[in-house]
Amino acid sequence: MPTNPLVKVENVSKRFRVRGRELHAVSNVSFEIEAGKTFGLVGESGSGKSTLGRLVLRLLDANEGRITFNGKDITNLPNRQLRPLRQEMQIIFQDPQASMSPRMTIGRAIEDAMEIHKIGTKQSRRKRVDELLERVGLPSFVKYAFPHELSGGQLQRIGIARALSLNPKLIVCDEPVSALDVSIQVQVIHLLQELQRDLNLTYIFIAHNLAVVEYLSDEIAVLYLGEVVEQAPAEKLFKNPSHPYTQVLLQSILKIPEDPSSRQKMTHIQGEIPSPFNPPSGCTFHPRCPFATDVCRTQKPVAKHVDDDHKATCHLIG
Numbered sequence: 001m002p003t004n005p006l007v008k009v010e011n012v013s014k015r016f017r018v019r020g021r022e023l024h025a026v027s028n029v030s031f032e033i034e035a036g037k038t039f040g041l042v043g044e045s046g047s048g049k050s051t052l053g054r055l056v057l058r059l060l061d062a063n064e065g066r067i068t069f070n071g072k073d074i075t076n077l078p079n080r081q082l083r084p085l086r087q088e089m090q091i092i093f094q095d096p097q098a099s100m101s102p103r104m105t106i107g108r109a110i111e112d113a114m115e116i117h118k119i120g121t122k123q124s125r126r127k128r129v130d131e132l133l134e135r136v137g138l139p140s141f142v143k144y145a146f147p148h149e150l151s152g153g154q155l156q157r158i159g160i161a162r163a164l165s166l167n168p169k170l171i172v173c174d175e176p177v178s179a180l181d182v183s184i185q186v187q188v189i190h191l192l193q194e195l196q197r198d199l200n201l202t203y204i205f206i207a208h209n210l211a212v213v214e215y216l217s218d219e220i221a222v223l224y225l226g227e228v229v230e231q232a233p234a235e236k237l238f239k240n241p242s243h244p245y246t247q248v249l250l251q252s253i254l255k256i257p258e259d260p261s262s263r264q265k266m267t268h269i270q271g272e273i274p275s276p277f278n279p280p281s282g283c284t285f286h287p288r289c290p291f292a293t294d295v296c297r298t299q300k301p302v303a304k305h306v307d308d309d310h311k312a313t314c315h316l317i318g
């Protein structure tokens with residue numbers, strides 16, 4: 001555990017009421033992230049990973065638990081006190097175009113956040129737009145373009161430039177490469193790595209694909225129906241996946257073979273993710289788990305240590 005983490009999430013839960021029914025989106029999640037590191041959140045859609053990212057940024061309020069940013073408890077911080085901290089906590093979306101006005105030029109879109117936060121003069125902000133475009137590998141004339149004139153990869157670079165414009169410490173990257181072609185994904189991931197190294201950025205990297213988080217993350221939490229089922233340093237998680245859900249997620253990744261004649265056995269997770277309105281009894285993964293026994297159907301497993309810094313929540317462990 002880092003001694004002085006930039007982000008500390010302690011026993012955080014979030015529930016939504018939808019048409020009179022309660023949905024448990026995130027349940028009792030805890031983790032810490034050291035400055036300059038990447039924490040990967042992985043799971044199928046509906047696992048609660050995006051909700052968790054938004055809870056950390058205080059775009060959503062937690063029902064229970066505590067969130068600390070840079071040593072300050074922000075869980076219930078009023079908006080006025082939260083405002084200066086918002087500059088330090090930014091987000092990159094899967095679809096950056098959705099958060100941009102189609103009638104605003106790219107230059108205006110990048111300048112916008114700086115203006116809202118009253119950073120610099122008009123002249124210094126325009127200079128900063130040029131610097132940011134160069135930083136994300138785009139020519140200066142792109143500032144005159146409109147969002148619909150750019151490719152998906154270029155737009156994601158603009159999304160990154162907008163996030164950087166406020167000099168953040170933390171960026172939540174919410175599926176930032178999922179909608180891009182594989183070759184563009186690699187370029188964007190390399191850019192994020194380069195920026196992290198140069199600016200000591202801290203990332204929460206959200207993805208449904210373990211292969212993508214493996215590449216960037218120092219530590220990974222695997223989420224299933226709003227609960228962390230396994231958490232470990234990235235290397236340990238890939239070397240010794242201990243929860244059956246993580247194991248199946250890993251078996252569904254296409255790996256580059258060392259021997260071109262070798263064949264990889266691909267496994268896909270059985271069934272659909274259950275409804276979060278009515279999660280299964282006992283271990284919520286039991287209807288899809290190839291190792292489920294009677295005890296799994298009735299008793300909820302608790303997190304157990306596989307190693308000092310590696311935990312998994314399964315009756316088979318320990």
Ligand code: SF4
Pocket residue numbers: 243244245283284285286289290291292293296301313314315316
């Ligand atoms: Fe599978 Fe049982 Fe472990 Fe759940 S507790 S993951 S059902 S073996």
